[in-house]
Amino acid sequence: MSQVCEWEPGTPYGAGAVVVYQGVTYKIIQPHTSEPGWEPPNTPALWGRMEQPAPGFQQQQGGGYNPGYIQPQPPSQPQYQSPPPPGPPQGGYGGDEKRWDQHQTQQVDIHHEERKKNWWDLDDHRKKQLEIGGGLVAGLAAVGAGYYAYHEHNKTEEEKKAMVWGLQNWLQEAEARKRQFYERGPSGPATWILSEGGQVPKNALPVGQQNGETLFVCRGFYEGGIQIGKVSPAFQKGAVVGYGFKEVSLPKYEVLVGDPHALRWVDARGRLNVQSLGARPVEGGREKDGTPLFVARVQHDNNVIPGKVSEKLDGACSACPI
Template sequence: MTQGWEPGTWYDHGAVVEYEGHKYKIIQPHNSQSDWTPPVTPALWGRIPDDECGEQHHEHHEQRQEPYQVPQPGGYNPGQSTSGEKHGQTVTVHEEERKHGWDALSDERKKQIEVGGGLLAGALALGAGVFAWSEHKKSEEEKNRHAWDIQNWLHESEKRTADFWAGRIAGPVTWILVEGKNIPEQQAIIGGEEHGQPHYICRGWHEGSLQIGKACSIFQKGGVVGYAHKEHHLAKYEVLVGDKRGVRWVDFHGRIELDKLPGRPVEGGREGDGTPLFIAQAVHGGAVVPGKCGPKLPGAFVPYANDEKEHKDFRILCYA
């Protein structure tokens, strides 16, 4: 018979569970939590109609969770949660530690986290090539610093995602974690469109920064951000979701000056040095494209046609 859904369990592609008398099939692989039950997380689980729960799902009934393996550089171990919190991990990263940068930890604590499997798991969750862009140029300490930042971003994103699907959201909009093309279109905020296809607002980790871009099922991996005048496709990213009535687009020109905005901008991303990035929208090539703007940028930059397009006239997303 089908196994019952349980919290604290990794569910990968093909998983089928039973919960409160109904069967659900995985949409987005994840590590389950007590408040991420299948009925309240439609972006993670799809309910199987009762009349379809026959023998075709038999191959999933005996699914067993694989034992934890220490992740190896260059690959992603699917038997771990995205933030590295997995049964068998020998070190616990405390919430207070996550609030500080890697450099704030003592050398002894850094070693404990690194050896205990509490560091690279989050980075490896983004894909085997997440560090390939500059691994040969960076010191081990720099790699660890970036891995720490990525893991903490994923950890906070998982919490936001759980809170959102459980109905706990402090403001009108928030960011939730998405994998691949499983975008929760009913909840996602539309940031643009092209050829009749809505483009949702996304952000994702790239080269030590949290960049803002666009997401749509027609894109190669689901999410696209711009960085260094190139488009970068992401399979794991965040999408802005919530009540569209709580936000509005404000016209702007040139470099962002917060004291000149007629409203408070929605939280966006950040550059590698911590400089904030805000959500922008510009018209390019007949399309409306979501992207980024910030105090160090001369205007808005939107990812388009394998490039980043700069616009002096654009709109910025603010709270209503």
């Protein structure tokens, strides 16, 4: 039986965890590492309130929320827990239709070619079909309740939908790449492999070092683009990318694996000129506007840090040591 403790930020909570917050007992729904602002009453996709108080604690009477637990589904049907934002729903379609961010299962088909489209390029009729049919549910589950509720509150509803749509389409592509790699083997000298939670796949390419720890290059979806960063099993929060002069932790990311003898580093300074390199750089991602990003590494004090470079940046950018 799991030990019952008071909820605290900065704490890893795994499957079966039970906590007490303000006298109310909660059981975990989605394993995660807590952060300030992710209190159980505010994150219904992470915690479910229990009817019975934990031994030694007094249950508060009345008020609060009491969400239902995830309903079982047939094994062939994927199950997602959609994290609705806190507070009363705003907007919606009216009537008995669910809001786009309150679905738990996807009931609408999305064609492979359609996933390559930007949310803004879809017509209004198709957008509504996706919203009503749970077409954004996989992206919502990947974003996570805490991130969605607390980091995206300044975005409009359409901006949130565009972000979630882009994230889940990248995840679909990443899962397909990973599946093909393990079924058919590598198709080139380097391949991006989906991972999470600080894990690094076998044959990952070492790119640098930080405080004596080996760093590997990774990439992940953030703010409408695919950003390049660093990952190490020593990192507690998974992968880290630099964006907007700050470090951002990503729970799901891809790691570059391949043959180190088939790749080489090329010295460069200032703004990248691909034609002058004399070699084909490894493309790792793209900015929100579609600008390609290439894998780079930079010297930072006594550390060597992986990062990104493009023809629009004045030099290489990386996530600084943490």
